[in-house]
Amino acid sequence: MRGLVTGPALAVVAAVLLLHAPARLPAQQGQGATPDARLSGRLDARTRAAVVHVIDSAAAVGLPAEPLVDKALEGASKRAAGERIVAAVRRLAGELGAARLALGQRASEGELVAGASALHGGVRPDAISRLRGERPGQSLTVPLAVLSELIARGVSPDTAASTVLALTEVRATDEQLVAFRREVERDIGTGAPPSAAAVGRSLATAEALGAPANSGGSFVDDSRNLTTRETDRTKQPRKRP
């Protein structure tokens, strides 16, 4: 499923990042075998050179090289054509860059990879940014992975994003998000339309996780019905004088 971050858009992002590349971080230098060494023997020389160029350019702007090397090795093991491997690595580099823009400079490699996967699935960058806003200082690897997995199961990107966002807003933990995803998959397995399954389960999960004041009762939600709000002001007894 192609995302809204299209190929040309990703190329623009990647180009902008490369033009403003900071100095290569010391930690990235000499970290294990170089990409070229790891790809040697797995790719033909021309493909290897093109891939290494993309990897070096991405690393120069602070993007992790490992996911790009992995993508090239995957293509090599699956005997893909050289042009296809280069295109896949270039696309992933763009998506990692877009994920960094959405997640912030402090995003971990795991978050960037999961974010790139979510973008690839069609999740909008602003949805990923909002996830970051809901969980400052906490890893987003699992929420982003749940996002991608829901989309892979047929849930529309917008619906997947909105359900995961809604659950993070009620402070759902990683375990609860994984359990939510499992229940959605189970519902899909019994015949529910994927997006409807996600929406239904997110409502139920949010109700279960919701603030104790709202469990079984009403507060802000019902305040939109003004009469309900008035009568629910307190749980005090009522009598007519």
Next chain:
Amino acid sequence: MVSLATSALAAGPAGAQQRQSSGARAVTTTSLEVGAATVRYDEFLRSGAFTVSPSLRVRRVRSLLVARGSASLFQSGSVSAQAELAGSGFTETVRGFSGELSGSLAANGYKSSSFMAVGAAGAYAHYAAARFGAQTGALVGYAPSSFTETVADEPGFVRGLLAAWLRPAVRAAPRLELSAIPTRAGTFRYADLEGTARWTTQRWEVAASAGARSGARTVGSVRRWVDASGAVRLTSHVVLVGGGGSYPPDLAQGIPGARYAALSLRITSRPRLSPAPRATLPPPDALPDADPGFVLLDAEPGSRTIRVRAPSSETSRVELMGDFTAWEPVTLARAADGLWEVTLPLSPGTHRVNVRFDGGDWTVPPGLVSQEDDFGGAVGVFTVRE
């Protein structure tokens, strides 16, 4: 909090899911609250009371139905009872904007001698962004034989609403709500201005409110009020709720203003989701929960044991490859009952993997989420948590 979730779901950034309403299901939650309170109504002596309040709530993406009741046994031996049925329907959310139509019927009685009922209908517009929102609208009510009619010589009333909420980016900061509610009932005209600060976690919630009523024509002695309430989840189904403060008279309900303190125990059901509509036959790769085909087990730190179920007991060779094997095939060892396993270093994060059986094509391991692999095939994806 649920209110945030439902607000977000119904009228905000998550509005896109409302467009998926076909096949949407209902979430039903029931509760029973039992408690005690002490209350001093306007111009009355303080009285204690024991209360029982059941409720039912049915939530869909585009609608909400609430049915509630309450019975109170006062110190004097008098009994009052109240029932309410309220519902709202929501439009699709577009760019954060949504509409709502609501209606309610409420009735309450005291001893065996007095009874009153009120019906109301309202229309509202909502806007919700990630961190702030606003609501406006109006409600029209009819309350025959009520305090409103008795005092105002007119059973009808109109009530407006202008409200806003703000959820600061700092997690420790409370959600702030501000509302202005003008009311007209006969010759009575007044406006309530109220602000609330609400701190919420999954386990507890605390709210503090303060309000003031202005208007040349109103009733009751309470014109300024403060109110604090809290709830803490004791177990997954039991919540302790408490609160105290004061509130102004409610002309529509025929309830005088009062000062009160209350404590109760609320027992809630687990939210039940209505059965999924069977739109299609189960897909052939429906997850066999009882028989997972790909399992991760803890091993030594930094490693996991991967178990894969072979498609046949005749399978003689199982291999896998993934980003954690540098995409080099790794042979699994036969374990028990058609399972094959290998222990490998696996770092936290998302991983991609393929398996093949007896040298066949690389395929997605049974039970894993399948994604396109950029090379014309599919790859299985799983996540190792930190």
